[in-house]
Amino acid sequence: MVLIARRKLLFGAAALVACRHAEAEADAEPAKPTAASQCALTHDNIEGPYYRAGAPDRWDLTTPGMKGTPLEITGRVTSADCVTPLRDVELDVWQANDDGHYDNDGTMPKDVGLLLRGRIRTDGDGRYRVKSILPGHYLNGPKYRPAHVHVKLRATSHAPLTTQLYFPDDPYNDGDPFIHRSLVMDVKKADGKMVARFDFALRQVTGRT
Numbered sequence: 401m402v403l404i405a406r407r408k409l410l411f412g413a414a415a416l417v418a419c420r421h422a423e424a425e426a427d428a429e430p431a432k433p434t435a436a437s438q439c440a441l442t443h444d445n446i447e448g449p450y451y452r453a454g455a456p457d458r459w460d461l462t463t464p465g466m467k468g469t470p471l472e473i474t475g476r477v478t479s480a481d482c483v484t485p486l487r488d489v490e491l492d493v494w495q496a497n498d499d500g501h502y503d504n505d506g507t508m509p510k511d512v513g514l515l516l517r518g519r520i521r522t523d524g525d526g527r528y529r530v531k532s533i534l535p536g537h538y539l540n541g542p543k544y545r546p547a548h549v550h551v552k553l554r555a556t557s558h559a560p561l562t563t564q565l566y567f568p569d570d571p572y573n574d575g576d577p578f579i580h581r582s583l584v585m586d587v588k589k590a591d592g593k594m595v596a597r598f599d600f601a602l603r604q605v606t607g608r609t
């Protein structure tokens with residue numbers, strides 16, 4: 401009899417806990433989408449004709465006296481799950497100047513050097529930071545390309561990625577044959593400066609890339 405009574409007591413306690421748990425779930429707000437549920441690999445994009453290897457290791461791509469709207473881009477690089485940070489990823493960044501010219505498009509003296517190019521590495525949390533200026537527009541055939549920043553990412557055990565980052569509200573976004581909506585950065589403007597955010601997710605591969 402004692403045993404039966406004890407079982408009843410335990411069952412009653414368990415039912416109470418289950419009931420409270422159900423109430424708690426009913427009271428809880430609807431689940432918000434997690435990073436994992438929105439996760440997608442970063443889309444690639446054309447390299448274009450102006451890449452140069454051997455950019456210096458620097459996070460500040462500007463040089464003294466360079467004109468243009470100040471721009472800072474920050475974000476993280478993760479593995480394909482959009483959660484696992486990737487450290488020591490190389491971001492090889494290049495872009496046009498305020499007038500829409502690259503240092504190798506034939507409009508600058510040959511000894512101008514490497515302008516608005518740099519290689520940045522992610523920290524232990526997969527974070528990166530780039531200081532630059534808003535790139536200018538340039539003609540691609542009969543049409544202007546929207547402002548964009550080129551980047552190549554190289555990471556251990558992940559596929560290399562060549563892509564471009566874009567700006568919301570650019571008048572040339574519509575109709576550009578290369579832009580991909582997922583590559584438009586989250587950009588805030590404050591005090592004459594643009595602060596952009598973009599997170600990358602890279603495809604994992606076996607072995608070293």
Ligand SMILES: [Fe+2]
Nearest residue numbers: 448496548550
């Ligand atoms: Fe370009």
